[in-house]
Amino acid sequence: MRSIVLFALFGCRTEKPATIVDTDLNDVDADGYVDEDCDDSNSAIHPGADEICDGIDNNCDGNIDEGVRTDFFTDSDGDGFGDPAIVIQACEVPDGFVENGSDCDDNSDLSYPGAEEICDGLDNDCNEEIDEGLDISFFVDGDEDGFGDDDQVVQGCQPAFGLSQIGGDCNDDDASISPIANELCDGVDNNCNGTFDEGVMTTYYNDVDGDGFGDDGQSIEACEAPEGYVLIGGDCNDVDTQVFPDASEVCDGQDNNCDGISDENSALDTETFYLDADEDGFGDPANTIAACERPSGYAVSDTDCDDGEPSVYPGASETCNGRDDNCDDEIDEDSAIDALVWYSDSDGDGYGDPNHPHLSCILQNGYSADNGDCNDNDEDSYPGASEYCNAKDDDCDGDIDESDAVNASTYYE
Numbered sequence: 477m478r479s480i481v482l483f484a485l486f487g488c489r490t491e492k493p494a495t496i497v498d499t500d501l502n503d504v505d506a507d508g509y510v511d512e513d514c515d516d517s518n519s520a521i522h523p524g525a526d527e528i529c530d531g532i533d534n535n536c537d538g539n540i541d542e543g544v545r546t547d548f549f550t551d552s553d554g555d556g557f558g559d560p561a562i563v564i565q566a567c568e569v570p571d572g573f574v575e576n577g578s579d580c581d582d583n584s585d586l587s588y589p590g591a592e593e594i595c596d597g598l599d600n601d602c603n604e605e606i607d608e609g610l611d612i613s614f615f616v617d618g619d620e621d622g623f624g625d626d627d628q629v630v631q632g633c634q635p636a637f638g639l640s641q642i643g644g645d646c647n648d649d650d651a652s653i654s655p656i657a658n659e660l661c662d663g664v665d666n667n668c669n670g671t672f673d674e675g676v677m678t679t680y681y682n683d684v685d686g687d688g689f690g691d692d693g694q695s696i697e698a699c700e701a702p703e704g705y706v707l708i709g710g711d712c713n714d715v716d717t718q719v720f721p722d723a724s725e726v727c728d729g730q731d732n733n734c735d736g737i738s739d740e741n742s743a744l745d746t747e748t749f750y751l752d753a754d755e756d757g758f759g760d761p762a763n764t765i766a767a768c769e770r771p772s773g774y775a776v777s778d779t780d781c782d783d784g785e786p787s788v789y790p791g792a793s794e795t796c797n798g799r800d801d802n803c804d805d806e807i808d809e810d811s812a813i814d815a816l817v818w819y820s821d822s823d824g825d826g827y828g829d830p831n832h833p834h835l836s837c838i839l840q841n842g843y844s845a846d847n848g849d850c851n852d853n854d855e856d857s858y859p860g861a862s863e864y865c866n867a868k869d870d871d872c873d874g875d876i877d878e879s880d881a882v883n884a885s886t887y888y889e
Contacts, residue, residue, distance in 0.1 A: 512536060529567035541567060549577030557588040557602075578602065595633030607633045614639040622652040623668075644668055661699035673699060680705035687711065689720040689734075710734055729767030737787035740767035754786040758803075780802055796837030808837035818843035823855040827872075848872055 501508040507519040510875040514536035523536045529544040545565040548559025550573055557579035569575065580602035581587035591600045595610045609631035615624020617638055623645035630639055644669035665672040670772045677697040681690020681706055689711035699706065712734035713719035718760040725732045725743040732743075746766040750759020752775035759775035760783035770776060781803035782788040790803045794812040801812075809817075815835040819828020821842055827849035832844055850872035851857040863870045863881040870881075877884075 483617070507593045531567070542587075544743065547577070548573035548575060550582065551579070552582045553579075553587075555579065555585040555588045555591075558582065577832070578889040580604075612641065614641060615643040615645075616648070617650040619645070619651040619653075621645065623654040623656075624648065634712075656888075665701070678707065679709075680707060681709035681711075682712045683716070685711070685712070685717045687717045687720045690714065741766045743768055747776075747806075748778075749776060750778040750780075751775075751783065752780070753783045754780070756780065756789040756792075757784040758785065758789040781805075810835045812837050816845070818845060819847040820844075820852060821849065822852045823849070823857075825849065825855040825857040825858045825861075828852065849876075 495630035503513070504516045505513070505514060505519040505522075507516075507522045509522040509726055510516070512523045513521070514523075514533060521532065521534055521536065525535045527534045527537075527539075527542060527544050529546075531540060532635045534833075545567055546569075547563050550557045550562040552572070556574060556576065558574040558577045559579055559582035560577040562582075563577060564570065564573065566573075571607045578589050579587070580589075580599055581621050582879065584598060586594065587598050587600050587602060589602045591602070592673050593600045593608060593610060595607050597886060598771050599606050611631045612633060614630045615626060615630055616628035616630060617624040617640040620638070621641055622642065624640040624643050625645055626643040626646040628648075632639070632717035635641060644655045645653070646665055651666065653666055653668065657668075659666045659672075659674060659676050661673050661676040661678070663672055675697055676875075678701075679695050680698055681692060682700045683690040684704070688706055688708065689735070690706045690709045690889035691711055691714040692709040694714075695709065695743060696702065696705065698705075708721070710721040711719070712731055715746060716724055719730060719732050719734065721734045723732045723734070725740055727739050727743050727745050729738060731738045743766075746768055747770075748764050749770050750761060750762035750767055751765070752759045752773060755773075758777045760780055760781035761778035763783075764778070765771060765774060766772075777790070777812075779790045780788070781790075781800055785799075787800065788801050788803065792802045794801045794804075794806075794809055796812045796814050796816075798807060800807050809852070815837050816839075818834045818839055819830060819837055820834065821828045821844040824842075826844055827846045829849050829852035830847035832852070834840075836843070839845065846859070848859040849857070850859075850869055854868070857868060857870050857872060859872045861870045863873075863875075863878055865877045865881045865883050865885075867876060870874050
């Protein structure tokens with residue numbers, strides 16, 4: 477510590493009692509002092525006056541500003557607190573000086589009485605302690621992954637190389653293992669949560685029949701598929717290699733594709749059945765369904781030509797009703813069970829030949845319902861025709877040229 481002390485040396489003198497004199501003759505400033513007055517032009521300056529800090533010997537004792545000057549301390553760092561070792565006395569604060577001389581480090585504006593203690597290796601608050609109250613627990617971070625070993629704690633106020641404020645590292649020799657690491661399926665607790673392979677294992681299913689699909693009821697969690705296990709479950713019959721999800725459904729009474737339905741209409745070997753709305757045993761070819769077995773209301777045959785009429789189907793009896801009863805694409809054909817007998821009328825006389833009958837639902841040209849014609853090649857011969865003497869049975873009564881013939885002659889005995 478060094479001090480700068482400014483002082484003045486003065487000789488000693490014996491104070492004499494003041495002599496009252498005629499002020500009009502000797503006391504110019506009228507302050508009551510003549511010979512002892514060191515400044516007779518200023519009534520405030522005289523022996524016994526109060527010394528004030530103004531650079532003047534106010535009390536005429538030969539000293540200037542004695543006892544009234546102030547100590548000022550140099551403030552190099554400008555923090556408002558001065559160095560107690562560097563002091564001067566003056567009436568007014570000089571530049572770079574302050575009245576407070578309690579700074580413990582006048583080279584740092586972060587150190588002064590009352591300053592906030594910070595972690596910088598300095599006595600910031602000038603209490604003769606360094607970085608007090610700022611200790612933090614650091615964890616040794618051997619693998620430098622940002623997470624330290626909970627069992628290796630170091631106290632300090634700021635981090636250093638190889639230290640971390642965050643603990644929780646369960647393997648401080650491996651930087652890939654830490655509380656924020658992604659868990660891997662490797663049998664190691666990668667994220668230091670006390671368990672391993674959580675959430676990353678795969679479900680595998682036992683595949684007894686080796687068809688690539690396992691039994692949902694026999695599954696395990698593992699990182700790799702054990703022998704006899706597969707990734708895909710859903711096998712509804714794990715002892716049949718032909719039964720598994722996405723297998724081809726066939727008509728065999730089994731759920732081949734494990735969709736919960738047996739012998740559905742999409743089976744490979746389904747049959748086509750036809751809607752039999754009139755339940756006559758024959759179906760409508762325009763309304764089909766594929767199925768393994770004939771559903772109710774369907775027929776195997778698709779030959780029904782009118783599925784709204786139960787009496788119309790292939791092989792039905794044809795009747796004279798204006799429709800195709802037996803589905804042969806013909807209506808009221810001659811084979812109808814109620815067809816009428818008609819007779820050939822070749823000569824067009826309205827009477828048919830009984831030797832040439834013909835069955836038909838309707839009378840056709842060249843036929844007649846009357847079968848009484850005795851000569852179907854002569855239009856003048858028919859029942860009821862006029863008999864003539866022409867060697868023919870004109871009226872088909874079995875007699876020729878009988879006596880009532882139109883042109884019969886009268887003969888006399």
